[in-house]
Amino acid sequence: MRIMVKLFASFRTGRFQEKALDVRGEARVREVVAELGLPAPGILLVNERHAGLDDVLHEGDAVHLFPPVGGG
């Protein structure tokens, strides 16, 4: 199945900003993160809602991944 992945801030460095990815059916977010070689995200959204690494993805899902952030 095909999903859209958008990367933010330092996650984009050396990768991409937005890209369609083909993944196996019922893949989890964790597998996408691993495939992209990313460390654990600070924020992850699926279809603009906060999600977890073990959430199951579906055809057409939009996955947004942010690096850990904090401070001010």
Add this chain to the structure above:
Amino acid sequence: MDHAEPAPFRPESVTFVRCTIDLADRTVRLETLRCRSVEDVLGGIGRSLQLLAERTVTDAYSPENPLIVNTGLLTGTAVMTGLRTYFSGYSPLKHSDLGLPAAMWAAGSDKFGARLKWAGIDDVVFENRSATPVCVVFAQGPDGPAVSFEPAGHLLGLDTHQKIMALHREHPDGHFAVIGPGGEHYDSVYMGAVALSTENQLKSGEDKCRFAGRGGMGSLMGYKNLIGLVATGQDRMPSVTPAMRDVNRDLVKPKAGGSTRYQPVRQGGGGGTWANLEVMQAFQAAPENNFRPTGHADVERMFRSNVEQDLEIRSEACYRCGIRCHNNVFSRDPDGGKTFIAKFDYEPLNLLGSNLGIHDGRQTALLVKLADNLGLDAISVAVTVAYVLDYNGRHPDRALFNGATFGQYDAIRELIVMTGEGRLAGIGRGVKRLSRGLGETAYAMHVKGLELPAFLPETNPGYLFAIAGGHMSMQTQMLLAKEGRTTLEQWTEVITRLGLLQVGFDAIGLCKFTGIWISNEVIARAVQAATGLELGAEQLERAVRTIYLRGLALEWRQGYTDAEYTLPPQVFEHPNPAVRLPAFVTRDFVRNLKQRVWEAFGPELEALALPCPPKEPAC
């Protein structure tokens, strides 16, 4: 082998040195005091808030208001980020509706605090005020600390960097804390910052100060005619033992919740707090035009990748800190050289940039430099100027000051210059006073009289419960963006448990960038490795809770009512549809949240014999 339980830690076994200086008659009293509690042992605001609670102060600019300059237990040790100096007193800026000044503190890094500690002094309490401008010098004498006074008239009018470099020429082995023109004009500037020298600054000659900005502690110094502090002597940094090496590794490594996130991108971090801008903008929640995001892409021009096209960015660190979280901005000169402009952290780059309608990296860097040189708290001056720009856009027929509106760089620059030079009390006394004077408070971005950091109030009801800087004394400012939490249960839990623990960093001497996600067990190991004290993790947490609750109770003692624990009315009356985060902060939500938080804190306050919270929540 005997496995007996270790004896419980006794605070009375620890002493600290307090130096009380009467600036009026220049008498100095040095005392070795025995700690009465774990708060005392931790130091910093653990001690200063207790001292402030003993005073009755109705006017920040009165002889009764002390300025307390102190360090934490781990300041000057080999624990990474153990570089903090604290400035506490009743604030000229933060005040209750009754007009009473609130107890406040500000913190800054680099070597001044360590030098003070190595001179043998943990706390300095400045009483009264000097009749003439003065610098106080702390030295490592042969028989203990030595304190002397030097005239400081020749420093008046110099900016923060110039003052530090002038003192450096007079005391080549010194580190310094000074005020800028803002603090000198304390009568019309209530938001003066204290600038601290850095090793990098003294070696490079570039104006890379660090700042204890919040609450006008620089203005309080100015009132006392205290232009600068000097700590001279040799470095006495202890060597790093294997136990200390392990602690420092755990303070950094991501699995312990450590500071790696602030490292440069090529070292696996996010590139300092600048990365927050991109995250908040993804939700259209990066402040723009006085905390009113437009839904457009202008803010993206301030993303690091865009600013780097015009300016050079270097990642640098405080003295002996392994986290290079500073993003120093340099211009590229025609001759191939680089000229330092300013340090970009999320707060100043947003509040002196997009929040003023300026989306140009160079212009923003120049405004950051200006505020720093003038010794103004970047957050307070930026937020008050943003209010002025907003007001002028709404009322072109009766515009304030020079009539500046959003995006007008030259006019905005003029406002900041005039404020720092003491010529615009309307801005210099902060947004609460200005907006109340104009009778237009709905979009004045402060809570309890302190200007907001660069996180929208509609995303952070935790601001109500911050007892000093809005994002420095209640760690909830990114909770909504990070985790999407919107329920009363979730917010009550985080405010009354984890969020308040942030104030512990302003006691113990560590930088907040260590992060509240670091477990108390790691901090307890750091204490053991640095001092040999067997302070348990539970004792640490209990003491930090007590420090926070004491600060909260001090607000009520200074006249704060339940009604003042609220957010700018615009949040409730005109929710911003451009923000792509859940809009859950209603008046009812705030009322119910307060009720739950007060209920949670009530029994603890009662047990500590501290004033209890107001009974009738109102919004």
